[in-house]
Amino acid sequence: MNLSIRRADAEVEIFLGRGLLKKAGELFDLSRKVLLVTDSGIPRDYVQTILSQCKDPMLVTVPAGEENKNFSTYEMLLQACLAADLTRGDCIVALGGGMVGDLAGFSAATYLRGIDFYNIPTSLLAMVDASIGGKTGLDFGGYKNQVGAFYQPKAILCDPDLLDTLPERQLACGYAEVIKMALTLDKDLFYRIESGDAPTEELIRRAIECKASVVAKDERDTDLRRVLNFGHTLGHGIESAAKGSLLHGECVSLGMIPMCAEPVQKRLVSVLEKYRLPTRYEGAIEPVLSAALHDKKRAGDTLTVVFVNEPGNYELKKLSFSDWKKEVRRAPIFS
Numbered sequence: 001m002n003l004s005i006r007r008a009d010a011e012v013e014i015f016l017g018r019g020l021l022k023k024a025g026e027l028f029d030l031s032r033k034v035l036l037v038t039d040s041g042i043p044r045d046y047v048q049t050i051l052s053q054c055k056d057p058m059l060v061t062v063p064a065g066e067e068n069k070n071f072s073t074y075e076m077l078l079q080a081c082l083a084a085d086l087t088r089g090d091c092i093v094a095l096g097g098g099m100v101g102d103l104a105g106f107s108a109a110t111y112l113r114g115i116d117f118y119n120i121p122t123s124l125l126a127m128v129d130a131s132i133g134g135k136t137g138l139d140f141g142g143y144k145n146q147v148g149a150f151y152q153p154k155a156i157l158c159d160p161d162l163l164d165t166l167p168e169r170q171l172a173c174g175y176a177e178v179i180k181m182a183l184t185l186d187k188d189l190f191y192r193i194e195s196g197d198a199p200t201e202e203l204i205r206r207a208i209e210c211k212a213s214v215v216a217k218d219e220r221d222t223d224l225r226r227v228l229n230f231g232h233t234l235g236h237g238i239e240s241a242a243k244g245s246l247l248h249g250e251c252v253s254l255g256m257i258p259m260c261a262e263p264v265q266k267r268l269v270s271v272l273e274k275y276r277l278p279t280r281y282e283g284a285i286e287p288v289l290s291a292a293l294h295d296k297k298r299a300g301d302t303l304t305v306v307f308v309n310e311p312g313n314y315e316l317k318k319l320s321f322s323d324w325k326k327e328v329r330r331a332p333i334f335s
């Protein structure tokens, strides 16, 4: 199955299908020097499958984990580009989750002012979200994605078979993103998720289409991409108060619930439960609220949130901090 994302100067092709990993050499131009970037959590047979299709490969395996999405790993990748003597005619291929994609993409964007980049996302989150839209980068100074560049890959390859080895919680976090996109942008997709009989491949394709449609209208992240932050204000508060015990997608799941009209909340909660995503936060509410509003205080005492009145339809609501807190307290997520 072929999808493509329109962008200002070209199209990004997305190849989606089971078993496509074995066909990377037909879909990408790997008949040149290839720096393959992966992380230590990615199964070795995926890595071998790609290496065997490259004419002149060099492999770099970075340690897995968000804490490695940093300058020293980036520098290691640039060193590898130099060691392999990559020129503008060569390419970098990412094989991994969003962490590898962001780092490898940023290296491709900046080495020699930009060389070809191909992305092979291996986590569900990276397939439906991180690989789409051209954001690359790394964490810096304690902030996520503080340094980066907009840089589109030449093409993306999504093989849902790779999800067979993804740890269950990571898979669920990918579904949190699919649910987020359905709830805000695609009511039919939300019904398909509720019905529980849609094949994974269809959910991936439709979530990619949702994200791609937003990105096509707002490539440089000015306003429209705000919809992608649905659930994120409270989600960030929970993430920071939970101190690493919850994954990002789990926090976003909780963060979405209060930002829906009541009948939608009920439907969302049952969908989240089906995907084993949390619907209640066990910790105290006050540290969550203050962490959520901490960053927002610089911009005044109101915030604009994405609110869903019915599946597939959202509005941007400007709320005072106290009204936002009321909405959050009303929702059934805190004990």
Ligand SMILES: NC(=O)c1ccc[n+]([C@@H]2O[C@H](COP(=O)([O-])OP(=O)(O)OC[C@H]3O[C@@H](n4cnc5c(N)ncnc54)[C@H](O)[C@@H]3O)[C@@H](O)[C@H]2O)c1
Pocket (backbone or CB within 6 Å): 039, 040, 041, 042, 043, 064, 065, 066, 069, 096, 097, 098, 099, 100, 102, 122, 123, 124, 125, 126, 129, 130, 131, 132, 133, 134, 135, 136, 144, 145, 162, 163, 164, 165, 166, 167, 170, 173
């Ligand atoms: N560029 C963007 O637009 C964008 C959007 C959303 C998120 N992100 C970034 O993406 C990152 C999160 O991505 P993620 O959730 O994929 O996390 P991740 O890349 O850290 O991967 C999570 C874990 O799953 C393992 N893994 C990945 N695929 C696997 C597979 N098929 N089998 C077995 N293990 C596998 C990895 O080794 C890692 O240990 C963050 O850095 C975030 O900032 C970027």
